[in-house]
Amino acid sequence: MNAFTNGSPTPLSDRDRTAADTPETPAAGRRWKRWAAGLAVAAPLVLGGCNFYPSYGASRGSTTQGQDTFKLYSGMMTTGIIVGGLTGLLILYTILRYKRRSETMPKQFHESIPIEILYTGIPVLIVAALFFFTVITENKVDATVPFAAKVTSTGSPVVDVKVTAFQWGWRFDYPNDNVSVSGDVTNGPQNHGPQMVLPYGQTVQVTLVSNDVIHGFYVRDFNFSRYALPGVVNVFDLNIVRAGFYPGQCTQICGLYHSEMLFSVRAVSPAQYQSWLQSEVASGHTMKRTPEPATNTPPPYDHVTHSNALAAPASKKGSL
């Protein structure tokens, strides 16, 4: 992020200026030198710094996986802008250049094999390169700590969380610590649904399931989503890099209250995480005590009262 400030052209001292080799116009030469020096400093910083990966509207990622995905996205977007931009400019140029100006009949040519081979070959190379980088990133994003490694690992143990998506809410179980947090649409959207507290700097292994319909587990700042698919157990790892509040939401249409199926992730330090676990156990949020949420029974829906009753304060909760 500092590339711009660090990389701005450094003014040369007077001594440098007099020492500067001067061609015909001394002033011009000096200016040239100054820019060259500035560029020499700035280029590696700009290219090597984070601005090599413009964000193009996306999150830079708050997990290592999300950061890898972001870099791939950014690089592909840059490629897309260059290739698409050049093609677009070529179309625009053709339109302006060959706009009909006279009624003479243009030359009736049909094809040009070398050019056609060229514009078949170059795209093949481009997509081959994109595929190469895709596979590299995909392997990083998809890598999970295997079960055997988990039980024997020392130092930075893996945190297991089981996420159950249901109509219309989420349950987060921490099987190793007997903690369970859940919440559904009746809680209202104000606090952004149930919260999954996780430590940063440690590997978190999420096991994602659904017992009713398909849901989508999606956290924007993790640059990641995965279906909660009935009959399938999906496992993925998250390595959160910094503390923060990360809103998440169901992305796969799952029925009436799909729009309200919010949740959030709060990343805290491992020490805070441990004390959070203890306070949850103390306040009785244990796995046994949390009843299995009723699934497949849509709450009575009032077709007259507006859905946005949900967004209103507690008084309306009863109408669900």
Add this chain to the structure above:
Amino acid sequence: MTTTIESPDLIEPEEPGGPDGHGHGELAHEEAHEHHGPHGILNWLTSTDHKVIGKSYMITALVTFFLSGAMALVIRAQLANPTSSLVNFQTYNELFTMHGSLMLYLFAGPFAFGGLANYIVPLQVGAPDMAYPRLNALSYWLYLGGASMMTLSFVVAGGAASFGWVAYAPLSNSINSPGAGTDMWLMSLGLTGFSAIFTGVNLVATIFYLRAPGMTMFRVPIFSWNMLVTGILILIAFPVLFGAVVMLFCDRHFGTHIFSVQGGGVPVLWQHLFWFFGHPEVYILALPYFGIVTDIIPVFSRKPLFGYRGMVFATLSIAALSTGVWAHHMFTTGVVLLPFFSLLSYLIAVPTGIKFFNWIGTMWGGQVSFQTPMLFSMGFLFAFLMGGVTGVLLASPPVDFMTHDTYFVVAHFHQVLIGTTVFAGFAGFYFWYPKMFGRMLSERLGKLHFWFLFLGFWITFMPQYLLGLKGMPRRIADYLTTNGWTGLNQLSTVGAFIIGFSFLFFFVNLVSSWRKPVAAGDNPWDGGALEWFTSSPPPHHNFTHLPPIRSERPTWDYNHPEHRKDESHGDKRHREHEKETETVGASS
């Protein structure tokens, strides 16, 4: 059957039930039937003429388009502010499901293959009608039934289907979607599916067997080529959809458990079956529109198509690849082989790129004029370019993980779909309207339509990319003020209403062409394919005579004999072989 190539004299068209004596029996019968058949509205309703059926198809498809467009405006109005209360959740879910379903199943496909292609393909290949005219009529009536069924499902108890146009199991099962609306949705898919299959059969048979003497496969205009490939894709894809629909229906009503975990079934099987149909369907929707643009650009550039053979090759390879990429819609399920589907998806970019450069090459060195059909074609180029570039991004599983089911994808597929079905679709409409009705549309109103559409298009969909990247999921009816999505949503809504507004010019244009008709003549654009050789509108069996066919632009060759030498791909060897090919073409 053999024609004299060197003479510019006109030849007699192949008569129905012509010399080779088979394949046209039904046609001959139809002809007799038509001539003595009923008149007026009854004639229209019972007609088996491809031109009448084509027009019925187009009108019906346009009605569903405007209905569905109106729903889109309601959806956009709802999203214009975070806690809008225009419609409730249930209605919202029904609206986006019906919007998507009407657009894809009932407008985009049928408008292209039932409407434009039905009308134009027999003309382009010099045939008197489709190969199976009665099957063609049946196709329309099934389609009309399907369209009515889908639209009417809004009024049944429980409302219309509300699970999105993809109907993922188990949301679409009888527990989660108990209403009759879902069954009507399924039946509508069954009916329109069969109507598509019948039209597909007709297109393939017509293009393979009813070409005029001299029209070898490599002289078939690209629009018809693309319709041939579309027809083949329909025959591959739609039976799978029908199978899936029947299975889901059995799950809903006859106690099977094909898609339910509880009974030992596999929900994700629905996705495999659906997308095995769904991705080829994407190209069933796109190829006809590519064909339209490919026919329009040479006409307005006064040049032959650049890279005709490359274009055919590109279309064939897109079609082949499109049957092997279905699971790129399922990257986030966690149960598909990512690299395989990613690689094949990437590869589709190559033939698509070839098409782009062929279109540019066609304009290159030409005398390009920008009448309404050409303007819309240019709109297509830019829209599809933008949608195509973001499509390449989505072929990458990690990038798909970060954007799947967000507005990024909504923006992507609308740019692709509107580029094809709306920009290219209306390009075709403006292009062929004079042929179909013998009257011109106003250039001024056409251009106004274009510019407002073009403006509205970018304002509607560019902000949606950003919304997706800022985390807005698709298919949600409301959002939080704290999400920070409000401004971009409002911009998008403004754009949508500009798109809606642009169609007023279209309506005025239609009405004024009926109030104050301007005669079109046979060939208002100096077009090259055979449809421009006959009168506007064409007579009952299309042609009274045909020009000799020695390139993909027989009408152009006939009207510009001085440039004929450059034709036949400028290849002397090729011209010597011409006579031989001619005979082969005629007897096929």
